Amino acid sequence: MGEFVLRRLLAAIPVLLIVTLIAASIMQLVPGDPAAVIAGQGATDAEVAQVRTQLGLDRPFLVRLGEWYLGLVRGDLGYSLTLNRTVGQAILERVPVTLALSGIALLLTVVIGVPAGVLAALRPNSWVDQLVLTLALVGVSVPNFWLSLMLIVLFGVIVEWLPTGGYVPFTENPVEWARSLVLPSISLALLQIGLLARITRATMLEVLRNDYVRTARAKGLPRLMVVGKHALKNVMIPVVTVIGISFGLLLSGSVVIETVYSIPGMGRLLATAIFSRDYPVIQGGLLVTAATLVLLNLVVDLLYAALDPRVTYDRR
Amino acid sequence: MTAADAAQPVRPAGRSLWGRLLRHRLFVTGAVLFGLMLLMAVFADVLQVAAPERMHYRFRFKGPSWQFPLGTDNFGRDLWSRLVHGARLSLGIGFAVVVVTGIAGTAIGLLAGYFRRLDEPLMRVMDALMAFPAILLAIAIAAALGPSAINAVIALAVVYTPRTARIVRSTVLVVREMEYVQAALAFGARHRWIILRHVLPNSLAPLIVQLTFIFAYAVLAESILSFLGVGPPPPTPTWGNMIAEGKDYLREAPLLALFPGLAVMITALGLNVLGDGLRDVLDPRLRVQHD
Secondary structure, eight states: OHHHHHHHHHHHHHHHHHHHHHHHHGGGGSOSOHHHHHHOTTOOHHHHHHHHHHHTTTSOHHHHHHHHHHHHHTTOOOBOSSSSSBHHHHHHHHHHHHHHHHHHHHHHHHHHHHHHHHHHHHSTTSHHHHHHHHHHHHHHHSOHHHHHHHHIIIIIIISOOSOSSOOOOTTTOHHHHHHHHHHHHHHHHHHHHHHHHHHHHHHHHHHHTSHHHHHHHHTTOOHHHIIIIIIHHHHHHHHHHHHHHHHHHHHHHHHHHHHHHTOOSHHHHHHHHHHTTOHHHHHHHHHHHHHHHHHHHHHHHHHHHHHOTTOOOOOO | OOHHHHHSOSOOTTOOHHHHHHTOHHHHHHHHHHHHHHHHHHTHHHHOSSOTTOOOGGGTTOOSOSSSTTOBOTTOOBHHHHHHHHHHHHHHHHHHHHHHHHHHHHHHHHHHHHOHHHHHHHHHHHHHHHHSOHHHHHHHHHHHHOSSHHHHHHHHHHHHHHHHHHHHHHHHHHHHTSHHHHHHHHTTOOHHHHIIIIIHHHHHHHHHHHHHHHHHHHHHHHHHHHHHTOSSOTTSOOHHHHHHHHHTTTTTOTHHHHHHHHHHHHHHHHHHHHHHHHHHHHOGGGOSOOO
């Protein structure tokens, strides 16, 4: 196990290195003179020159890349072009908001998705089963930004139960904070609920076919005990990995959702940076997000190994 | 599995692939949904009731009527006509992404799977690309390149190619170890011949299934890019642009955002269901549900 952890950590390093390289190269894609494009159409020559110096665009790419890496080692992601603070500060300020939003969405996903999947598996082809399968299919097919707009129309405009957007910090007013996160977290979670339910259902069906389940039933154990104690435990192993992946998807989904609902989190920070061509923030944000996802996958892998004693991690 | 299922013959030999597909409920449902959208795209010029960019200022925000089947938008443009032309663009971009992703992903997957020396470097780059949230990377690339249909295709192809490459590679890894491939190698067969004759045909089924899903993702992602303003610029009638324009009039005219969103959803749903059906028939090993 110790060796596996080490090997898995070592394997993540080249991926992280390439991730940093991709994040740092995004600006190279800008056609023509990036400084002129970033400074905007109405910018004077002096302003363009200032942007060029500030971003180091007057120096070769490899030199800039080297400097960026040096900064990275010191934990310095650079200085934002528009926000008047370091990229690190800007990100740190917004991470809690995104974590709260994704956390609530994840909670909804698990609390609804797992029981729905179990119920669907216990009664194949029943209405619960059909509902779960339909929800899973619709969930992956509906554009979540559009779903958000429709929820805003329904709950914010027509019945006026919930705010149409904006964010209230928890410390300011916990009730309004919760209210401001209801629609965004539902919009984020809907897709994941269907997926998680579908996978729980498939795993449950497989587990229920196992000999030990049949034995438990033959012994005369109550159905609830068989499902709750024997089957569910084994269902949870793959489901935990899916939950890990879900969390990653929720984090990335926040880019669109936070923009639609005007929630000041990481996603909106990145979206705004992309539109204001704030490249230091774009690079830093992309890097932090991707690195988080790589680490999350690592944690999920390790968790999988810890949960399931049958899984051995010999070198393939 | 129910008793009725068990009683059915496993799969009558000799029934054609089309026959099996046409008897598959999911496949047919998906094909009908997607087919409707495809017809809209192909016959957009016939189906339109007005030019999609033509503004009828006297008829702004009109509800559905004989003259304007789905009503008009804030510039008095006919929604239905914009919707059918939007189908052409959205499906066109989606299809282009599928073609580019299919070619690039197959090439990378074949190289990585077949030639061990290339495997490590190629797949680490693919892993790194997949480490980024797909939509975030697509937005960043599309924004850097500038808003246009071609750049949207490039951005989405970069994002989805690793997913295709991974599927092709995993099939290649299996096929490469097959005895008939080893035998062909022993007989001195050329790599190119083995790849074309044995490896590629075996990768085809999972590839087609994956590309159907990528088509769905691409249509969804394109709507997000357009919505955020990094897809084809307005007044081009893409579904994402139409939703973005409708967003400002949610109170007065919620239909403006409703219809294009439904169009995206029906297209993606059709493709996802179609993909599920194809997977069941072409590649039963990949099935998620067992019932």
